[in-house]
Amino acid sequence: MKTGLRPSSAFAACCAFLVLLFMSAAHAEDIVVSAQIGGDSQRTRFVAFISKAVEFRIFTMADPYRIVIDMPESDIQVPAGKGRGLIFSSRSGLLAPGKSRIVIDLAEPALIEKSELLPPENDLPARLVIDLARTTHRSFLASAKAPPPPPKVEEAQSGALKPDAGDKRPIIVIDPGHGGIDAGAIGRASNTPEKDVTFDFGKKLAAKLEATARYRILLTRTSDVFVSLDDRAAMAVKAKADLLISIHADALDPKRLGVKALKEVRGGTIYTLSEEASDEQASVIAQNENKADVQAGVASEQTAPILSEDIASILNDLENRFKKNRSTAIAHYLIDHMKEKMKFNIRPQRSANFRVLKAHGVPAILIELGYLSNEDDEKLLISEDWRTAISSVLGEAVNAFMAERQAHIPL
Ligand SMILES: [Zn+2]
Missing domain, CATH: 2.60.40.3500 (Immunoglobulin-like)
Incomplete structure (x- = not known):
């Protein structure tokens, strides 16, 4: 007993x-x-x-x-x-x-x-x-005592790339949101944690893109383990990635927006980085996502110093104007090429201060696949068939964008 x-x-x-x-x-x-x-x-x-x-x-x-x-x-x-x-x-x-x-x-x-x-x-x-x-x-x-530094993700625990100077294929970082002690949002009906949805979707997307043999793919996590937001962004910087795709499925707070809003607000959204949020909802979602490290008991000021610059300076130098323009272009492109097959939010493209998108010089988008707080979205998100179909649609759209616009980061 x-x-x-x-x-x-x-x-x-x-x-x-x-x-x-x-x-x-x-x-x-x-x-x-x-x-x-x-x-x-x-x-x-x-x-x-x-x-x-x-x-x-x-x-x-x-x-x-x-x-x-x-x-x-x-x-x-x-x-x-x-x-x-x-x-x-x-x-x-x-x-x-x-x-x-x-x-x-x-x-x-x-x-x-x-x-x-x-x-x-x-x-x-x-x-x-x-x-x-x-x-x-x-x-x-x-x-209060100083907490220990957050654990560094060993290369073996992420889908780290082996350095290969001869391989010039574009590098795409796929970032399944949350993991380990940080479960993310929880499905209202199914209790499914967001971290499981994003991980399965991320693996499927990685497999789809890998099958083209046109890219080198890096997953920020390859198991149910916690990785800090800054470490995820830093992996993309270190790899000199051509694109970072962060995958999420958030939930709205009924106390803040009311139960009626949970029924109405649904569909996918693609976010890019901006200092000022495009709207109130984008701001709330970014605040939720940026809490991931707090959920895990990791202080954000302890994480990667290379990412500590403020957003205004990040978005203003030449390299990062390229990041900003290309991130916005791919967000538009993906929505355009996916909207026939995937349900999007009434306002599908938004921007806000997402910590994980701060990867210096790396075009980066965060896709919210839907809302775990919405009954209809939740049914889709927890369906393996839906994840297989939509990750395939996303993989095709990313592949088409990369093929059409083979631009690389100017040096
Ligand atoms: Zn999330």
Whole structure:
């Protein structure tokens, strides 16, 4: 039985524990984690039961208030949903191969009063116990420790290109949005995470383009792993890519727009980078997508410094005027060549400040395949047949654009 805490704990005695999860099949070096939360809005306890004592690293992050627990790759499932007491919600997943992470979103600023790893005893397995006490914003910031740098994606974990000076074929970077601990949007009816839709679509698109033998294809991730937005953009810069295609399927927030809007707003949209958003909806979508690193407990200021310039300067030098013009041209072209076969939004081309599109000198578009918040779009997005058909249509349109306009980045 994986229930209860040490009877000696007075704190535990007054709490009814909410069972969050129990684990099923063990893999990932046989480290199995399940968790419980107990307490109220003043004091809350988080307990992770583990099948084997491993090293944890715990730190806090503000804006929003979070507690992050890093551990070796483990089989963890924290169902997305409501927490309890000071814990608003939690999520977990693979941060990088060999490394798992639990992110606990706090409802209020809270101090970690105690965190300890207890050895197995009686019938209980080893436990990581974290006691939280409500605090002020100021003391939360004062107690926050610097988080570790985000893991770098090893070349072997992305679809990295082998350097080949003799191969002059254009390079296309395909970026399946989200991954690992960052699930992205969640389908309202099916609970399908955006990261699964984008990954499958990205692989299909890569296969379609590879089959032409005209391009070198680089995937920013080749498994269900977290990759920061800046690392994705940096991969395209490093590869001197001719095109970056980022793939997403976002959802609108019913609290912000109302349930009626969820029924009405559907269809694909192709975005390009701009300092000012083309419209309110583009701005909201870009804000959502730019939160991916926050979702994973990674501070954006920690990521690739080569991408830290502001957007105005990025878009104003000669090389980047080429980027801007070509990105807009391909967005137009794709919509024109796909609209007979794919349902597009009423305003299919928009622009906003998407972090992943900042790849210096690389023409870049972000395609939202549809809205996981819309019932009709969701049915399409979760259909393997639809993904096969539309990735094929997109691959053909990209191929036609590249064939018609063989321009390369001017030096
Ligand atoms: Zn997304």
